[in-house]
Amino acid sequence: MTRMGMLLGTVLVATAGATPLYAQQAPAGAATASTGAQSAATQDFSRLSDDGSMAFEYLSLARNAIFDGDLAGAKALIANAQQALTTARSDNTAFQKAAAELMPSKTGQSRPRPTAPATQQVAWLPIDGELVLNANAEETPEKTAVVAAANRHLKAGNPARAAEVLRVTSVDADYVIAAVPLEQVTQDVARAAKQIGKDPYKASEALRDAQQAVRYASVDIQAVSNAQPAGGAAPAKVASAPASTPAK
Structure with missing residues (x-):
């Protein structure tokens, strides 16, 4: 899910006034964030990187090729992943x-290997997005079916219909994006490119490191179901990353 995720993010943000997880919440009584900051936060949430997503497809296929003993194919796929990551640097996502x-995970229950000190700002590339039932909502077959139907509309290229399905059914769902640390992943793939000719196992390890660097952000879009006409929408609830989570 790439451009469709971008479109749904735009639809939901426009409808519900949603704010992404990684947009800082102002403390009580603080001044409202500037229009420019809000626009930047919306862009962060609603835009996914097509090239970043393609790069991860290539590196996944490259690992499979290594497993199958097709080192020439793996080498070509790694080169494609490198090119896609290079292009992703300039796609403004x-x-x-x-x-x-x-x-650290869609449910916050596992931790990938550290990518940087907790307070160090790094560039994250958003590569995928999907709708999931909110963790605080009571899971029922009906609600699960609603979210699945919304995701089908999303993948079929109809984000407006996906948003409408959630609105009319009042299902509390999250829109979850997957993001990767751009510099680390670029280095991991470059390491795989150097190792593929002499040590395929180490090349596969480097690609695995890139895959395990994925982290997630989500926004609760419950407010979409209660949204008023333009100008009267209630703000969506923002999910919080856990302060600490157990290691894998």
Whole structure:
């Protein structure tokens, strides 16, 4: 899910006034964020990197090729991943945040290897997005079916219909994006490119490191179901990354 995720993010943000996880919440009584800051936060949430997503498809295929003994194919796929990451640098989708501000998994229950000190700002590339039932909502077959239907509309290229399905059913869902640390992943793939000719196992390890660097951000879009006409929408609830989570 790439451009469709971008479109749904735009639809939901426009409808519900949603704010992404990695947009800082102002303390009680603080001044409202500037229009420019709000626009930047919305852009962070609503835009995914097509090239970043493609790069991860290539590196996943490259690992499979290594496993199958097709080293020539793996080498070509790694080169494609490198090119896609290079292009992704200029697609204006990366955002700056500390690793601690993103969730280590979709449920916040596992931790990938550290990418940087918790307070160090790094560039994150958003590569994927999907709708999931909110963790605080009571899971029922009906609600699960609603979210699945919304995701089908999203993948079919109809984000407005996906948003409408959630609105009319009043299902509390999250829009979750997956993001990767751009510099680290670029280095991991470059390491794989150097190792593929002499040590395929180490090349696969480097690609695995890139895959395990994925972190997540989510926004609760419950407010979409209660949204008023333009000018009267209630703000969506913002999910919080856990302060600490157990290691894998």
